Amino acid sequence: QVQLVESGGGLVKPGGSLRLSCAASGFTFSDYYMSWIRQAPGKGVEWVSYISSSGSMYYADSVKGRFTISRDNAKNSLYLQMNSLRAEDTAVYYCARDAPGIVAAVWGQGTTVTVSS
């Protein structure tokens, strides 16, 4: 079955960096658009970044220039390189996969990023 497993979250100081990973299984990873979506504690949901099957990338204005989405189809993995982290980046980060004609149809369980001194 389709499985998405995020990792790489943790505690980091403001200005620091983290790299999140999402290991995908149960489907042909290279065929699907993928997303990173986050949810700050007690808050709503925010789309962070989106990558097409061919590698076109889209970013929210709040992370543009600081975060980089990438994918390694050979490793069935999605990544989010996060630099210059700020307190407001503190959130649970989810990896999500599209289905044909359906954006963000399947989600992982999330990984928690805390930015604090």
Added chain:
Amino acid sequence: EIVLTQSPATLSLSPGERATLSCRASQSVSSYLAWYQQKPGQAPRLLIYDASNRATGIPARFSGSGSGTDFTLTISSLEPEDFAVYYCRQRSNWPFTFGPGTKVDIK
């Protein structure tokens, strides 16, 4: 950026009652609107996509309607497991955006 507004913020109902949740977009999103359910400690789960299509495995008591700027999620008869937060989400324009959510709690 398209802003989604959801109402009410909280809906207090009893099991067996009908729930009607609203989502309004700041500009037309055509039918490119989805609904998600989120329970504490869990990721959002897709319920409805493209305004009125139920996702795989979603019970028939969940239905969606609307187009343009006004959308509705209806739960025909609340089951105990339906008490949760519900988000709408548009994919008409990047950045895709979510509404602030409606919490359906037990009266």
